[in-house]
Amino acid sequence: MKKDNFLIGVFDDDAVLLKAVAKVRESGIRIHECYTPFPVHGLGDALGYKRSKLPIAAFLFGMLGTSLALLMQFYMLGIDWPMIIGGKNFTSIPTFFPVTFELTVLLSALGMVGTFMIISDLRPYGKAKILDLRATDDKYIMAIDLSKNNIGLDEIKKTLSGAGAIEVNEKHN
Amino acid sequence: MEVTSAVRKPLVTGGKTVHDVTVDVCRRVEDKPNITWFLALAASLGVLTIGLYSVFRTLWDGIGMWGLNKTVGWAWDITNFVWWVGIGHAGTLISAILLLFRQRWRMSINRAAEAMTIFAVICAALFPVLHMGRPWLGAYWALPLPNTFGSLWVNFNSPLLWDVFAISTYFTVSLVFWYIGLIPDFATIRDRAKGIISRTVYGALSFGWNGSARTWERYEAVALILAGLATPLVLSVHTIVSFDFATSVIPGWHTTIFPPYFVAGAIFSGFAMVLTLMLITRKVYKLEDYITINHIEMMNIIIIVTGSIVGVAYITELFMAWYSGVEYEQYAFLNRATGPYWWAYWTMMTCNVISPQLFWIKKIRTSIAATFVLSIVVNIGMWFERFVIIVTSLHRDYLPSSWAMFQPTIYDVGDYLFSIGLFFTLFFLFAKFFPVINMAEVKSIIKATSEKPAMRESGTTTQQKEEMESTSKEV
Numbered sequence: 082m083k084k085d086n087f088l089i090g091v092f093d094d095d096a097v098l099l100k101a102v103a104k105v106r107e108s109g110i111r112i113h114e115c116y117t118p119f120p121v122h123g124l125g126d127a128l129g130y131k132r133s134k135l136p137i138a139a140f141l142f143g144m145l146g147t148s149l150a151l152l153m154q155f156y157m158l159g160i161d162w163p164m165i166i167g168g169k170n171f172t173s174i175p176t177f178f179p180v181t182f183e184l185t186v187l188l189s190a191l192g193m194v195g196t197f198m199i200i201s202d203l204r205p206y207g208k209a210k211i212l213d214l215r216a217t218d219d220k221y222i223m224a225i226d227l228s229k230n231n232i233g234l235d236e237i238k239k240t241l242s243g244a245g246a247i248e249v250n251e252k253h254n
Numbered sequence: 255m256e257v258t259s260a261v262r263k264p265l266v267t268g269g270k271t272v273h274d275v276t277v278d279v280c281r282r283v284e285d286k287p288n289i290t291w292f293l294a295l296a297a298s299l300g301v302l303t304i305g306l307y308s309v310f311r312t313l314w315d316g317i318g319m320w321g322l323n324k325t326v327g328w329a330w331d332i333t334n335f336v337w338w339v340g341i342g343h344a345g346t347l348i349s350a351i352l353l354l355f356r357q358r359w360r361m362s363i364n365r366a367a368e369a370m371t372i373f374a375v376i377c378a379a380l381f382p383v384l385h386m387g388r389p390w391l392g393a394y395w396a397l398p399l400p401n402t403f404g405s406l407w408v409n410f411n412s413p414l415l416w417d418v419f420a421i422s423t424y425f426t427v428s429l430v431f432w433y434i435g436l437i438p439d440f441a442t443i444r445d446r447a448k449g450i451i452s453r454t455v456y457g458a459l460s461f462g463w464n465g466s467a468r469t470w471e472r473y474e475a476v477a478l479i480l481a482g483l484a485t486p487l488v489l490s491v492h493t494i495v496s497f498d499f500a501t502s503v504i505p506g507w508h509t510t511i512f513p514p515y516f517v518a519g520a521i522f523s524g525f526a527m528v529l530t531l532m533l534i535t536r537k538v539y540k541l542e543d544y545i546t547i548n549h550i551e552m553m554n555i556i557i558i559v560t561g562s563i564v565g566v567a568y569i570t571e572l573f574m575a576w577y578s579g580v581e582y583e584q585y586a587f588l589n590r591a592t593g594p595y596w597w598a599y600w601t602m603m604t605c606n607v608i609s610p611q612l613f614w615i616k617k618i619r620t621s622i623a624a625t626f627v628l629s630i631v632v633n634i635g636m637w638f639e640r641f642v643i644i645v646t647s648l649h650r651d652y653l654p655s656s657w658a659m660f661q662p663t664i665y666d667v668g669d670y671l672f673s674i675g676l677f678f679t680l681f682f683l684f685a686k687f688f689p690v691i692n693m694a695e696v697k698s699i700i701k702a703t704s705e706k707p708a709m710r711e712s713g714t715t716t717q718q719k720e721e722m723e724s725t726s727k728e729v
């Protein structure tokens with residue numbers, strides 16, 4: 082197995098981390114990932130991440146819900162076993178609306194959350210890849226993969242400290 | 255970019271740091287529970303056990319154990335059902351609608367309110383299931399399954415069936431929304447855990463969360479879309495519940511005002527229940543710095559607004575009965591106010607229309623004792639509202655020969671007690687083993703809206719003001 086060599090910059094302020102990300106990237110160092118205890122707005126942009134496409138997944142799953150709900154109701158009450166209820170039409174869009182709406186919301190929510198879980202590798206008994214335990218408490222972590230950078234270790238360390246990191250640690254596992 | 259006005263009251267008091275939030279919330283989970291918690295849990299388990307006997311008899315002997323008769327075929331069961339569903343609405347309003355409106359005061363109360371929603375919906379679902387009489391056959395009546403005589407399906411034109419879809423979707427989406435928010439907080443508890451059991455359990459619950467920027471980015475997208483989905487969902491649920499009545503031809507039920515009137519009533523009673531629970535929780539867990547008087551006042555303002563909407567709806571109903579010129583409709587409302595159930599009607603009017611108006615007085619709306627008492631009064635009133643709508647409309651049939659009264663039996667009371675015992679048992683377990691405050695969200699606002707220790711002592715200086723403005727811009 083490939084050994085991981087990480088350099089961990091620990092920050093104690095989200096605003097400092099945001100500026101540091103820009104500074105570190107400017108100096109040509111590739112950042113592996115940042116870990117924060119809460120969503121820091123603008124961090125994704127600073128790291129150069131594209132916007133999540135999950136809303137599209139939600140929309141498509143929602144459409145699937147709408148279609149399945151309408152197909153189900155029209156098939157059951159219109160084709161398979163039409164029922165005479167007070168002499169009304171066998172099928173009618175207005176009375177099929179509530180169930181269609183509910184199934185749209187249900188499939189959209191479950192589909193989107195399922196997609197989120199899969200692409201983010203979140204699963205029960207999933208092993209968390211943790212570089213610093215304090216990242217879920219009050220510290221903001223910047224991880225730099227040393228194997229993907231060909232800049233000298235000391236220079237990276239200096240850049241991180243210069244950008245406001247309170248600690249710079251090496252992590253090998 | 256968000257800028258918080260310097261005149262806004264701090265959302266978190268006591269000069270808390272990000273680390274303090276972790277410690278204050280995790281400590282409740284990590285420490286051994288205190289005696290108060292054990293007593294509270296024992297009391298709710300006691301109520302649950304008494305109720306369990308009654309539920310057993312209801313299932314074993316059938317719903318003939320209830321006080322229903324040929325005229326009044328719906329009574330406490332549906333009253334309890336609508337009451338519990340209504341209570342659930344506050345959680346979704348706080349977590350979804352207030353998220354869309356960027357109301358940041360929601361952040362320290364949304365976790366507990368959502369938990370309350372889920373438990374309330376479980377309690378609500380209990381009653382239609384019991385009313386089926388033979389719930390083991392219920393799947394054929396409630397779900398689109400072909401029956402054994404052919405392929406006769408459920409009737410998609412029936413509001414009762416819409417209810418099945420509405421309540422189950424509402425429950426599922428609320429549960430998912432709640433759980434997604436819990437994952438980062440479970441990870442915080444996992445990373446602090448010392449024992450092997452807690453590390454394993456919270457490790458499994460946290461789904462391998464590590465707080466990476468990419469996951470947070472997706473998490474925020476998911477939370478926003480879920481809020482967008484939950485908002486129409488929560489409005490649809492009580493709308494559909496009100497259709498159970500509004501689509502019938504019973505005087506007093508057959509009104510188009512029901513959907514908005516039910517939704518407002520649901521939020522009204524839900525906030526009252528949130529207040530009842532939060533006032534106890536903040537006291538027992540010493541969370542006064544997170545759930546401040548400011549939060550309580552905000553919730554009380556929502557109670558005034560929704561309570562007033564409910565009051566207007568009551569008066570509109572009376573006006574429409576008179577203005578419609580329909581004799582049956584007029585009689586139904588006259589009978590509500592002056593008939594044999596006049597006491598229920600006036601309890602409802604006093605608790606729901608008059609008592610919340612006391613919150614116009616600032617002293618009352620910022621008083622913890624008054625809020626606690628009034629929150630319970632509102633919930634009693636909202637229970638009576640459903641009782642009045644259901645029983646008084648039914649007990650005077652079109653044929654005077656079938657006029658009847660409804661007397662609850664001890665099994666009606668016992669099943670209700672069961673739901674109350676279940677609700678509080680679940681809530682107390684939640685309060686012990688789950689983080690009662692959304693740590694990640696509160697941490698995200700701590701810099702911009704927390705009370706600064708220096709400010710409390712010397713008042714704001716110009717320099718601090720500039721500092722605050724610059725930090726809030728960065729957030």
